[in-house]
Every structure is written in structure tokens, then in C-alpha cells.
Amino acid sequence: MNEKTRNFLVNRFQAYYSQAEIHLPPEHISREWGFISFSDSSETFMKRHIAFGSEGEITDYLKGMGPSHSYYSVAYYEYPSAPKMKEKNWQKADLIFDIDSDHLPGKMNSYAEMLENGKKETFKLMEFLLDDFGFAEKDVHIVFSGGRGYHCHITDPSVLHLESPERREIVDYVSAKGIDIERILSTREVSGDAGRESAQMMVFPSGTEGGWRGRINRYFVSFMKDIVAMDKAEEVLMGFKGVGEKTARKIIEVFENEAQVEVLKGGNIDVLSGLNKKVINTLIEEGIKKMSAVVDEPVTADVKRLIRLPGSLHGGSGLKVMSLDINELEKFEPLRDAVVFGDRLVMSKVIKPFAVQMKGKDIEVEQGEQELPEYVAVHLMCRGVAEYG
């Protein structure tokens, strides 16, 4: 990035901050702040250990400096500006989750697709946070990071004092780490009635049980229902190991009978006799993988981390770090809704051909000098593929 580009970006960021609505965290006076500026040195350098006494000071700083990245600490400190961490006197910290689309499994072809996957993962996380952990919607703040993913901030007082290992336990929960599969589908000896031999009974959780157990029942029942509803249900079922035509038909019959389905929902998996334990376990394992949310563990465990300020701009993309309501998340499209700059044309030198979808348009730019709408120009400059002028 050359000096002209730097000056241009600082100027545009300053202009944004002069009218921006910043979402300050609770008790912002107790937070440590950190900023990275568009600087000429090749090494990025963060100015941190900063504290602000009022909202006005924060907005003035942003307007005046136009920093490329703005962060605050998830921690609340007694002395947030003390230069040594020990001297800050840590008091508590918000609970944070980071969904980085870069870390999600599977191949992603475009930036837009990557962001879409991050959104799906965020929904999975929300289900755990609202249903299992019982957080109120108002205490769970979803934030588009402006880069590759989503953050989730929880400010419910019950979690603020949790320490790192305890926060890791929460991450393990949402990502199903350490889940004890053998205790989900187990077998029990049942002594037979007079004259009959003892038999083995499969024990499965019921759909109404709390936590992962109930979730697995519900997944399994709906997964099987979906298969049975297919045109070629019989064939699909016979694809499972050990399932022949007779068993396949029996399974279909079970799912066509509401009463039987209820029994299954209650945890009695023996109605599916014929489906062997290995197959069920494989399906459960797949289900667990699908339902678990991939979050970045070290971020949650770090009770002193700096996190992006909602309402600020991400200097690597020029997009806005955006607070979202859970109801807004569904319709949210980062490459449309987090774009803050306008259509005014800006002379730019594109270093290499680049394609991106922004504001609902497929944008393809060739290499070389050209006029680009400001929102595209800023994005490309921030990503290092264009220079100003």
C-alpha cells in the first residue's frame, strides 16, 4: 500500500466515523482499547493499553485517527490503561465466540460462499446458546466481524466471572468435544419373563431429554423420516450395512405409523430391530458432526482478548463490523449490508484481476488504471489489490 492510498483510506475512514453509529460495549470505561493504523511500516503495530473516560473521547479518537482496525478488551479492568497486564487488575470478561469461516471444514469457492457458511455455523451456535444454555436473546450479541466470520458476545452476568477452563468446557459443549457416544446408544441385559431367555435391549435417549442426548434422538428420528419419505426409500435403506429388503420394509412401516414414531421419540429404539447398532452409531456420529458448531477455542478461552468494535470498519476489507439481532441474521448479507461507502467514482490502479460480489452485483475488475465506485475501490485497496490514483 503506497502513501497516497493510505491517505485516501484514512480520509475515507475518518469521514465514515464522523457520522457513524458506534455500539459501545457495556462499561466501556473499564475496557482496554487497541488500534492499528494505516501505517507505512511493513509490520503492523497495535497501539494498546488505551482507556477512554467517556463516549465522546472514543468517537473523537475514531474521527481524528481513522484507524484501520479498532478493538476493545472483552475484559473489564480496574485500571484498563495500565501498561502491564498484571497491573490492570482483571475483574471479569464477556463470553466470546469466534466463528472464523476460514476454519470451517469443506471447500469454499468464493468469499461470499465462505461468509454464507459462517452464517450457518452462527445459527447452529445460537441454538445451543439460546436453548441449551438458556441465554436471553437480549444478552447474546451477534457481530459480523467485517472480515471472514462472526463473533458472538454474551454479557449475561452469570458468565462474566468464568475462568478459561470453564469457558473451554462451554466450547466443548457446542462443538461436541468429548461427547461419550457409547453412553448414548447402549445395551442393557433384560432378564426374560418366566421361561424366556434373557435378551439385550438397546437404550437410547428420548427426544425430550435435555442437552445433546435429546438432540440426537430428534436428529435421528427426523433423518430417518426424511429417508423414508424419499421415492427410493427402500433402496436407500438397503444401502445401509446389514439391511435387506425385509428390514427396509419394516423400517418404512415403522415410520408410516405415527404411534410407532412416538415410541421411537420416547427413546425405544428397539422398534427398529433389524437396524444394527453399528449403523445407528454411524448415523449418530454423522449427526453430531452436522449439529456441532465449529468455534475458535482459544478466542473463547482468552479472558483478556481484544475484539473488534461493532460499528467500526475492518481495515482488511473496508466493511463495517456490524451488530445484528438474531432476527436480522437470516436476511443479513455482509457484502450488501456491511458496505458503507457510496458509488462516487474513484481513480484506481488495479494490481491484479479481481472478482467479488458486492451490493448484489457481480463485480469483475481487470488489471490496470480505471475508475471504480468508491465502495469497490476501498474494498480492493484494503485487500491490497489496488492503489489509489
Added chain:
Amino acid sequence: MEERYLALYPFITEASAYVSGLGFSLERLITSRAMDPARSRGVERVLQALKGDIEKPQFLASDDRKVLIELLSYPFSRILVSCIGDNFLIRRYALAEAVSCYKLLHSEPYEFICSIASDFHVDVLFSDHLFDIHFTDYIRLASSMKALEWKLVNRKMQKGHVYISKEELARLLQEAIRDRIQGSLPLDVSEDICQMCAPYISQIQTELQQIKENFGSGDFGAVESSMFPPCMVHAMANVRAGVNLAHSMRFALTSFLLNVGMPVDDIIAMFNVSPDFDLERTRYQIEHISGSSGTSYKPPSCSTMRTYGNCYGADELCSRIKHPLSYYRRKTWFNRHKHEASQQLPFSEKDNE
């Protein structure tokens, strides 16, 4: 809370407030004739802790005096443990106090268990045969439990509430009690006071010495623990002191012991003092490692041990081997040749490297 409860659960806040309210001076506790039974019981508590379990008295309605003695014996025990100031003793003592309460808690009515929990700032509701606690309290209490079943992910949780059985709550409270007692020791006791307690202290020290020596020499039937590498000796001492081992070390120790020929039952017995001991689970894990499910595991190499921070106290011989099992094999070999004994090796000579 009734006084006899305070005597049985002397670590709760109300009990210590009650004792200070009695206005006994430390000096009177240590020197007064009338306090002799309290001091004897105090010594007994510590000795019982060293040997295994602290036995709790049963009180009748008219046992006021007995209640008082039991109550005052607790601070005296703590003074003794503090004067000795040995970490092993502190851990052992805290664990035994906690375990003895765990056993009592089992048979207490649920309201009582809830009131003990609230002393640890845990709100518990009782409904439908289950105790309902907030997940934040749950993970706080269960954080030192290493068995998989205690992980939150394996719990029934709904809207932030975790549902656990009476037995499980008692077990979690045992951890909290142990933490509280262990964390509060050693007390800051003056030289003079310790001087005055000298005769009691020496009794305990003799016993402590004895037990430590036994650990060193180890009574493992066919297995010679004096041939064990330092890392394993250290881990075993920890297990016996009731310190939770990290997963990786637990695995390393178990597989090591199995490989040198220690019987599964003996290993289970050894883990019996471990704070999150659970017989069935432990048996399962150990048998799994020993290969009853078809695979038999070798303990990790020294470099892996080092990576996980499990290499401890490496000695001269360590610098010449790469695997804890080689340590054992070399040492037994040396020993056999030194004594020219014709005995067989106490473990099956498999190639483990």
C-alpha cells in the same frame, strides 16, 4: 443449623463462626485439661486421614459434650497439619475430610444438601428426584473431575439448568469441600503454638514418614516399583495423595503399570484414592488400555512425555534411554546382574520399543 451438624460439617461458614463465637482462645484449646479429648480427636482425625478414612461419630440428643469435642477437634487438626506443612499431608487430609462428608451427605435429606451447596454459593433446586443447578455452577464444581461423564457435553441441560442426581451432587460437593480445605491450608500458625503442639505433631510425623516410605518402596506384589523411572514414581505418589492426574499422564501411568505386569485389580485399587474415582469407569478404561478390546497400548515415549509436561525428575539413567519401559528394563537388568540373582523378571519381556 443444629450444632451436631456443625460438628459433622465443620468447614462450613456457619461452623467457623460458631466456633469463634464460643470464645475459646487458641491457648486454651492447646493447653487446657478439659480440651484433652478434643486434641486427641484432632490427632486421630489426621492419623485416620493418613490411613484412609476419617470416621465420623454418631450423636445422640444428649451428646452435647461429644458434639463440642468433635467441633473443636477440627481446628486443632488444622493447626497440626499446618505446623507440619507437608504438601502431601495437606492434600491427603483435605481429601479425607471431604470424602468422609461425601459419605454422610448421601443419607442427608435434600434440603440439607441444598444448604451445604449454598455455603459454596451454589443455588440448588430440588424437583422430581433431581437436583437442578445452573450450568455455570456446574462447570465450576465439576472442573476438576476428569472422567468423561462429568463433561458438560455429556450432561442433561435445558435452558441453562443441569439436572443431576443426589449422588452426583454429593460427589461434586466433595470436590468443593476438598478445594476449600486444601486451599485454606497451611494456616499461618506461630512457632510458639507449634512448639506447644510438639508431642502431637511427632505422632503424626512418624506415621507420615512411614507412609511415604511405603510409597517409595511400593508393595506391588510381583512388580518392583523401585525400578520405576522418576516420572512414574512421581505420578504414583500423586495418585496416592489424591491429586488428579492429567488425562495423558493417567494413560501413561496405567499403560506403564500394565506393561510391567501389574494386575488390573491392583491398578484399580491404586486409583481408588483418586478424587474422581469411579470404579466401573476406571475398570473400563484400564481394561481398554490393557487390550481387552483387542488393542493393547504401550506407554508413550520419553519425548512424548516431555511434550505433555509429564517427564518429571529425569535422572542419570534417563539420559541413556528413550522410553520409560527401557528405564525399567535396564534397571531390573542391572539389578539382577548386580545381585546375580537367578530370579525371573517380574514382567513379560515383550519388545516394547
